[in-house]
Amino acid sequence: MTTIGTEPSAQTVAALVEILGPFNKTGAELKPGTRFTEDLNFDSLVVMEFVAVVEDTFDISVPLNILPDVATIRDLAAAVDEIVAESKS
Amino acid sequence: MAELLDRFAPLMGQRDALFGDGGANPFQVKMDQVLSQTEAMIGNRRTILVGTNNYLGLTFAPEALQAAHDALDACGTGTTGSRVANGTYSGHADLEKTLATFFGKEHAMVFSTGFLANLGILSTLMGPEDFILMDADCHASIYDGVRGSSAQIIRFKHNDAADLDKRLARLADKPGNKLIVIEGIYSMLGDKAQLADIVAVKKKHANTYLLSDEAHSLGVLGRYGRGLPEEVGCEDDVDFIVGTFSKSVGTVGGFCVSNHPQFDTLRLVCRAYVFTASLPPSVVASAIANLKAVQKGGALRARLMRNAKHLHTGLSALGLKIASDVSPVVAVVAPDVQTAVTFWRGLIEAGVYVNLALPPATPFGYSLLRASLCAAHTEEQLEEVIAIFAKVASDIGLITPAKTKRTAVG
């Protein structure tokens, strides 16, 4: 996933923030730079559950391989943008 | 500077919160004396074992014991080498031949454990242009195996052939090979793969292979014990079967069988095969003997299933929630982690051993008392187990005592 680190669409970020709501147990503010592990206390189980919701929401498959490179909401949004773009090409 | 293992502090904190009071602790259960396939002394207490995965009770089969003794005397305590160096004895080749014949496949490869079989095969089969689609509930060894692969790893919803189909369809224009990975019987809840549906999906898509880990279904399902593919009648559609000798075969070791013409390539490139010592001769001899017993084990399978039904019916009648239909794995779902721990302690203190399985190792975040049946369990043992479940469950307020007055079951 080469696009992690590039700026994702605001729409994707907004959609992720919305579905993150029920997963936000720390009450951290949900913004592009929010980190899954440090700010939201996600463990491996929660990550898997959340990724499943992301996949359903965007109707995509998120390969497990990219997860180690996804630290923030921004990273995930960029990855989602790329997967969505690729599936339409 | 953080201490070396500080990143595990939340986990250790959780463990201390649950077990720090010094009460019985599942990480410290020690079988001080093994009395039989179904009983052991744990401390001073005679305990009925209902969590061993010893499905057919073959750990004391006389033929296997004799074969192991003979091999031990003839070949020594270990091979001191890997399969590709000095670690292949005639017994290893005989075991691979026995496995190939057992499954009716061209090729068989023996690993030192089932964990290593998954690690070796899954990290090697698929390359950088390929895709692995794994059931979300797969075992840790499958997760670790695919992590070593250069393929893209995609999870599909547990046992959901339609979800798998959708994900394969998204990959339709990708040239790479696809490998579907499932288990015959899923280890935690004991539910079976929807194999016929998954095979139908596989056949719809080009360049798509299927691998099934039959760890818990080998010896358990199928007329000759070849697992779920035999039971469902689609053995030719399962391209790779991985399994272990550590459950129904009653010893230790892992394997993969297949008809793929290039299978022998794996012997050179599976690092978990090349760079670890081979199984000791006595283990190899007991595996060969017990595979024969598994094949002829129709009566044992019938007894296992009768026992599974007995326990499932008995525990359901108490009002306990069981995670799947009748299966050799009977997973009782506790409402929360703390209740599961209290329940488990009550059982072990009353002389019943089951597995305590907690999230994140469990599907749905379930807290489970996971029982597994053995063909060697007697009806009396199972009645005692059910009575102890009833007493403990009502002591901790999980069921109302009225429900514990049962009439005979099974």
Ligand SMILES: Cc1ncc(COP(=O)(O)O)c(C=O)c1O
């Ligand atoms: C589904 C599954 N695969 C693989 C294994 C690993 O087998 P082994 O004990 O031989 O390493 C197990 C059991 O631990 C299992 O449940």
